Amino acid sequence: xxxxxxxxxxxxxxxxxxxxxxxxxxxxxxxxxxxxxxxxxxxxxxxxxxxxxxxxxxxxxxxxxxxxxxxxxxxxxxxxxxxxxxxxxxxxxxxxxxxxxxxxxxxxxxxxxxxxxxxxxxxxxxxxxxxxxxxxxxxxxxxxxxxxxxxxxxxxxxxxxxxxxxxxxxxxxxxxxxxxxxxxxxxxx
Amino acid sequence: xxxxxxxxxxxxxxxxxxxxxxxxxxxxxxxxxxxxxxxxxxxxxxxxxxxxxxxxxxxxxxxxxxxxxxxxxxxxxxxxxxxxxxxxxxxxxxxxxxxxxxxxxxxxxxxxxxxxxxxxxxxxxxxxxxxxxxxxxxxxxxxxxxxxxxxxxxxxxxxxxxxxxxxxxxxxxxxxxxxxxxxxxxxxx
DNA sequence: TTGCCCATGTAATTCGTTACATGATTTC
DNA sequence: GAAATCATGTAACGAATTACATGGGCAA
Numbered sequence: 001x002x003x004x005x006x007x008x009x010x011x012x013x014x015x016x017x018x019x020x021x022x023x024x025x026x027x028x029x030x031x032x033x034x035x036x037x038x039x040x041x042x043x044x045x046x047x048x049x050x051x052x053x054x055x056x057x058x059x060x061x062x063x064x065x066x067x068x069x070x071x072x073x074x075x076x077x078x079x080x081x082x083x084x085x086x087x088x089x090x091x092x093x094x095x096x097x098x099x100x101x102x103x104x105x106x107x108x109x110x111x112x113x114x115x116x117x118x119x120x121x122x123x124x125x126x127x128x129x130x131x132x133x134x135x136x137x138x139x140x141x142x143x144x145x146x147x148x149x150x151x152x153x154x155x156x157x158x159x160x161x162x163x164x165x166x167x168x169x170x171x172x173x174x175x176x177x178x179x180x181x182x183x184x185x186x187x188x189x
Numbered sequence: 190x191x192x193x194x195x196x197x198x199x200x201x202x203x204x205x206x207x208x209x210x211x212x213x214x215x216x217x218x219x220x221x222x223x224x225x226x227x228x229x230x231x232x233x234x235x236x237x238x239x240x241x242x243x244x245x246x247x248x249x250x251x252x253x254x255x256x257x258x259x260x261x262x263x264x265x266x267x268x269x270x271x272x273x274x275x276x277x278x279x280x281x282x283x284x285x286x287x288x289x290x291x292x293x294x295x296x297x298x299x300x301x302x303x304x305x306x307x308x309x310x311x312x313x314x315x316x317x318x319x320x321x322x323x324x325x326x327x328x329x330x331x332x333x334x335x336x337x338x339x340x341x342x343x344x345x346x347x348x349x350x351x352x353x354x355x356x357x358x359x360x361x362x363x364x365x366x367x368x369x370x371x372x373x374x375x376x377x378x
Numbered sequence: 379t380t381g382c383c384c385a386t387g388t389a390a391t392t393c394g395t396t397a398c399a400t401g402a403t404t405t406c
Numbered sequence: 407g408a409a410a411t412c413a414t415g416t417a418a419c420g421a422a423t424t425a426c427a428t429g430g431g432c433a434a
Contacts, residue, residue: 005420005421006286006288006291006421007421007422009291009295010291013291013294013295016295016298021385021386022385022386022387023384023385023386032294033290033291033294036285036286036287036290036291037286037287037290037291038284038286039422040422040423040424041385041386041387042387042388042389042422042423042424042425043421043422043423045386045387045388046387046388049387069385069386070384070385070386071385071386083295083298084298084299086292087292087295087296087298087299087303088299088303090307090310091288091289091292091307091311092288093314094286094287094288094289095227096225096285097195097225097226097283098225098226098283098348099195099280099281099283100280100283101222101225101226101345101348102195102198102199102202102222102225102226103275103276103280104341104344104345104348105202105221105222105341105342105345106198106202106205106272106276106341107276107341107344108336108337108338108340108341109205109272109273109276110273110276110277114276114277118279118280121279122280122282125282147297148297149297151297151366151370152293152294152295152296152297153294154366155293155296155363155366155367156290156293156294158359158362158363159287159290159293159359159363162355162356162358162359162362163352163355163359165355166351166352166354166355167351169351170347170348170351170352173347173351174344174347174348177340177343177344178344181340194392194393195393196393196394210413210414211413211414211415212412212413212414228394229394229395229396230413230414230415231394231395231396231397231415231416231417232393232394232395234414234415234416235415235416238415258413258414259412259413259414260413260414
């Protein structure tokens with residue numbers, strides 16, 4: 001996955017809104033964009049360091065609470081420019097990998113009931129995600145007029161909604177086909 | 190992306206069907222599973238070497254044509270076992286990354302028309318993918334009774350169909366919302 | 379006093395991409 | 407004679423995960 005580090009833009013994008021610490025950034029990601037992007041500390045802290053070296057952000061020690069030293073990062077002008085550049089650049093078509101589909105593709109090697117179980121699991125996690133997304137949607141629609149940010153957030157939430165709905169529809173269709181298959185095999189006996 | 194090399198299972202899965210060369214494997218991937226998995230030569234050849242070292246596959250020189258030395262790989266018994274093990278192991282929920290959504294999320298920074306253009310592009314590639322998928326579906330349904338493999342292939346194709354349909358639906362919805370937004374801004378003037 | 383949350387980081391490892399390198403054969 | 411296809415690989419690099427390491431404050 002070389003080519004262009006995208007996590008840096010997640011960080012720049014978040015900092016563009018307000019100064020944050022590495023820890024905050026992680027929390028923000030978990031809160032709002034985790035279903036289409038994520039990043040661990042092992043990536044956030046080194047990336048912040050790198051952004052610092054490039055002059056795209058600045059740090060200051062902030063000891064709001066009596067806790068451990070807290071470093072707050074602020075985006076610079078050239079950081080804003082870099083963010084802008086990325087936002088305006090064309091996005092390549094995404095290549096997506098689904099391990100589950102891979103297993104299905106080679107699926108004739110294992111028991112049909114195993115597939116049914118794993119599809120059921122897939123459906124149930126999709127359902128949970130969908131419910132969470134729909135909650136986001138409801139809340140966002142209330143605050144839609146407050147700022148443009150909410151509007152764009154809503155667009156990504158709608159994407160998630162369509163995506164998880166599609167997952168669930170597929171899971172139902174695939175389950176039906178597999179169940180039919182089992183039945184027709186039993187009839188053969 | 191460490192943890193567990195999944196490309197090895199793609200290779201094992203393909204070899205489980207018939208012996209192939211590295212070049213063949215690439216072609217097979219491009220033909221059938223490219224929309225949910227891909228791999229370049231830079232990964233296929235080293236992985237084959239690794240599988241060989243682990244005794245999961247064997248090679249033989251095959252000079253069917255008068256061309257360059259062609260190496261044909263065959264899966265071994267322990268290779269089959271390893272494939273089986275992976276197939277039966279539970280699949281973790283996939284984390285998927287969409288750069289496009291990231292850009293939308295931070296989207297208030299750039300012109301709305303730019304977003305409209307990139308969504309239109311997204312829609313059009315999705316449309317092309319969907320058409321290709323529907324062609325696969327049609328062909329597969331003709332040969333469905335021939336072997337179990339076709340049935341499982343169909344399940345993955347149906348997934349792709351639902352996925353790309355969802356992409357298109359979202360693109361339409363998002364475009365409408367953006368267009369409305371532009372209009373309401375113009376009214377403000 | 380146990381455990382959770384706040385808070386920062388490093389090191390090892392490995393997956394995956396890109397570019398490079400080579401060369402024969404077939405097709406137009 | 408040029409271009410496409412068949413065919414195999416390596417090297418460099420970078421992104422991302424995982425595990426490890428440390429430590430204070432607060433609440434039950």
